[in-house]
Amino acid sequence: MVMTGHFEEFAGLPLIDFTDPDQPWPTDVGAAAWWFPSDVPYDLYDDGEAEFPGIFERFLDTVDTAQVTSLAVGFWEPTSPVDELPAPIQVLTGAADRLPALRNLSLNASSDRALWELYCQDITPLFVSFPGLTCLEVRGHVVEPRPVSSTALRRLRFESGGLPAEQVRMVGAGDLPGLEHLDLWLGVADYGGDATVDDLAPILSGERFPALRHLGLENSETADETAAAVAGAPVVARLESLSLALGTLTDRGAEALLSGQPLTHLRRLDLHHHFLSDGMMERVRGALPGVEVNLDARQQGRDRLFVAVSE
Known part of the structure; x- marks a missing residue:
């Protein structure tokens, strides 16, 4: 939501x-x-x-x-x-x-x-209290986050203008064997979004969530660095959809994606709200002919990079 x-x-x-x-x-x-x-x-x-x-x-x-x-x-x-x-x-x-x-x-x-x-x-x-809970969506940050354990949870989503590193680590330390869909809005440093790719490592390794089929690392002011980490992440091989949308992705991040592991097995790749050039957009589409690629909302004529939602 x-x-x-x-x-x-x-x-x-x-x-x-x-x-x-x-x-x-x-x-x-x-x-x-x-x-x-x-x-x-x-x-x-x-x-x-x-x-x-x-x-x-x-x-x-x-x-x-x-x-x-x-x-x-x-x-x-x-x-x-x-x-x-x-x-x-x-x-x-x-x-x-x-x-x-x-x-x-x-x-x-x-x-x-x-x-x-x-x-x-x-x-x-x-x-x-609710052991059958299958979907949890939270806007904002969690105070003093602790790892979550659930066999029922299938969908977890955190929307934030700045997701603290401790909350990202909380997710990565969770015991969620049935988790299929994970979205993290990483946000910007000015609003507490201090997570790095090192904090994402347990998620990207593919070891924590064996059932994961969708991963969203979105709304990030460090989208290029995230894309580079995703390009070699073991978890990607089992995904059906991947989203790096709403952030500051530039040609540098897209180049890292194209130079990394194959993404042709994906059904969907969501990159909407980005800063890619015409040529790079054409390259991404050409490299993934069977993938539904969302390159909507390109940001043009701007003198700075910005995420879609910070405040």
Whole structure:
């Protein structure tokens, strides 16, 4: 779920705003992804309360949550040390017995805050409380990240304007034997994106995630260096799709890709939002005739390189 504007679905399901009194609810509550945006009008409820714990309690009391498979939660983290409201992860794990079918979860799923401002608490309790969780998407960084262990998780995505190196290392140290789809928005140093190719080494080695079929190392201001590391990475041989999109890829990075291991086995190569020349774009397409290559959104006439989403 790329939260750069209006969105209408999550995990392939239509998104239902639980806080919108005018939005009709589906008959089958499990056929929708239930959204809790954080820009709720404070006059929405009679008692004037519009904080996540209270709203979610209403959800539990109103909807047959035993059938709910997918939740998208806006940015509801405490904003100060004196804020005594429980964080969303605490609220969710505290209600785990009432959400036995939960499989897909998106945290900080709102576009009303700058990306660099978003964070969430330790995510490891989610996999204890929801052992069947197959998809987790998080916008922003994780505070004091710890490696995740799950046999069920298939999709993991972190969107960030600057993904800290410790969070990248957290991912690489995870015990996720069933992980098939991994996306990391690496971001820029000005917003905390200090990960290097060395931090990516456990992922690129192919040893950690034997089921991985899609890898996205995106939104990176060091896209050329990432491309060079990917060009010789053992994990690439088992991938079906690869994305280095949204970043600062130039001819230098594309040359490294073309000079490295064959990429003709891929189904898709996503490089959109890039800084390639006409000639290099033609070379990439010509070298990968059977691959769906996305070279959209070329950035032209710029005096500096920039990622697609930093703030």
